[in-house]
Amino acid sequence: MVELGKVDQIIEKYAGDKTSVLAILQDVQAAFNYLPREAMNRIGEKLEIPMTQVASLATFFHAFSLTPRGKNIVTVCMGTACHVRGAPRVLAEIERELAVKGGETTSDGEFTVETVNCVGACALGPLVIVNGNYHGNINTADVVEMLHEYKPATGEGAK
Numbered sequence: 299m300v301e302l303g304k305v306d307q308i309i310e311k312y313a314g315d316k317t318s319v320l321a322i323l324q325d326v327q328a329a330f331n332y333l334p335r336e337a338m339n340r341i342g343e344k345l346e347i348p349m350t351q352v353a354s355l356a357t358f359f360h361a362f363s364l365t366p367r368g369k370n371i372v373t374v375c376m377g378t379a380c381h382v383r384g385a386p387r388v389l390a391e392i393e394r395e396l397a398v399k400g401g402e403t404t405s406d407g408e409f410t411v412e413t414v415n416c417v418g419a420c421a422l423g424p425l426v427i428v429n430g431n432y433h434g435n436i437n438t439a440d441v442v443e444m445l446h447e448y449k450p451a452t453g454e455g456a457k
């Protein structure tokens with residue numbers, strides 16, 4: 299169930315300004331880690347913009363995700379420089395450790411694994427970015443420890 303109160307707060311911050319729709323979508327995505335359909339409906343309603351217009355903006359910009367994502371976003375660079383330095387092995391190890399494939403979210407909603415093609419930090423390759431934190435020159439032996447940094451402090455899998 300999407301907390302629409304949170305969406306309303308974000309819309310209010312922009313004082314219902316129609317030209318702020320992109321910024322509102324960005325803030326909603328930051329709050330939920332994706333753009334829930336209910337949230338897009340609410341934005342359309344409050345700003346008096348057709349839902350189709352809100353949805354087409356959301357689908358046009360690749361930075362937005364329309365499907366639920368995990369609390370932690372693990373992005374593996376698969377660009378050429380990272381690829382030749384072992385990114386496929388690192389990705390395979392992450393997939394094995396989290397029991398998901400690239401593009402998927404773990405069943406506990408903790409991690410989403412994604413791939414990108416070069417983020418312009420090739421000297422750091424192979425590179426994995428978790429929640430915006432760069433983990434450079436990573437190898438398969440580092441993967442478990444890196445992921446543990448982001449696992450919940452309690453329960454199975456905690457340090």
Ligand code: FES
Binds near residue numbers: 376
């Ligand atoms: S190829 Fe990975 S950062 Fe450029």
